[in-house]
Amino acid sequence: MDALAPVYSVNAQCRDCYKCVRRCPVKAIRVENDHAVVVPEACIYCGTCVATCPNKAKMVRDDLQAVRNLVSARRDVVLSLAPSFASEFPGVDPACLSTALKKLGFAVVRETAVGANIVSRRVAELMAKSPNHRLQISSACPVVVELIQRYYPRFAPYLTPVDSPIIAHCKALRREFPDAPIVFAGPCVGKKHESDQHQELLYGALTFEELRRWMMMAGVPCRWTPHEGLRTNQ
Numbered sequence: 001m002d003a004l005a006p007v008y009s010v011n012a013q014c015r016d017c018y019k020c021v022r023r024c025p026v027k028a029i030r031v032e033n034d035h036a037v038v039v040p041e042a043c044i045y046c047g048t049c050v051a052t053c054p055n056k057a058k059m060v061r062d063d064l065q066a067v068r069n070l071v072s073a074r075r076d077v078v079l080s081l082a083p084s085f086a087s088e089f090p091g092v093d094p095a096c097l098s099t100a101l102k103k104l105g106f107a108v109v110r111e112t113a114v115g116a117n118i119v120s121r122r123v124a125e126l127m128a129k130s131p132n133h134r135l136q137i138s139s140a141c142p143v144v145v146e147l148i149q150r151y152y153p154r155f156a157p158y159l160t161p162v163d164s165p166i167i168a169h170c171k172a173l174r175r176e177f178p179d180a181p182i183v184f185a186g187p188c189v190g191k192k193h194e195s196d197q198h199q200e201l202l203y204g205a206l207t208f209e210e211l212r213r214w215m216m217m218a219g220v221p222c223r224w225t226p227h228e229g230l231r232t233n234q
């Protein structure tokens with residue numbers, strides 16, 4: 001969707017402290033022309049460098065404008081919402097949140113947890129059929145899967161051959177809405193990478209920070225108070 005990788009460097013902001021180099025768990029940041037730059041081929045999109053950099057020189061790609069353009073152009077966009085909406089919007093009635101998100105222009109709002117259920121069932125089936133309880137590694141986190149595939153390839157054969165929850169959910173949604181573009185919203189930077197890898201299924205992935213910014217810009221309620229219900233942060 002965007003030429004930038006999900007995590008990228010802004011060299012002009014870099015003050016060469018190399019904190020990010022020290023904190024990257026897979027040494028995916030190298031020093032080029034005195035600046036610390038992310039090497040996309042080595043990055044597992046964990047977001048550690050973004051949280052570490054004191055100068056906003058490591059950034060998460062902002063996909064908000066692209067998704068807003070999509071929603072402006074299409075009336076059938078489906079949103080897959082991460083189950084962690086419950087902690088991002090504590091106390092909010094899910095139906096109330098769904099209504100608020102539809103005010104942004106989404107036609108349908110569904111929970112990614114449906115995909116997680118599909119994956120759990122499939123993993124349970126595989127484990128039941130597994131001879132001698134063969135080791136199986138299963139994780140909903142794309143960063144963990146990426147870490148194993150790139151850096152611990154000897155364990156890659158033990159990864160369960162099932163889709164991630166978001167991809168399983170997209171496939172289920174695709175059967176129900178064959179032509180509708182699908183967007184994800186959740187806390188995870190790694191989902192942007194999954195979106196890049198599966199553009200045919202997942203048009204884009206927003207972080208909750210992007211979603212909240214959109215809700216505030218649109219004046220759509222995004223904060224819950226016990227007495228007033230949903231309201232904006234303004």
Ligand code: SF4
Binds near residue numbers: 019053057058
């Ligand atoms: S932590 Fe930030 S300022 Fe320091 S080297 Fe990394 S990108 Fe540059």
Ligand code: SF4
Binds near residue numbers: 007024025028042048
């Ligand atoms: S996102 Fe994670 S893996 Fe990628 S460069 Fe930053 S710290 Fe390293």
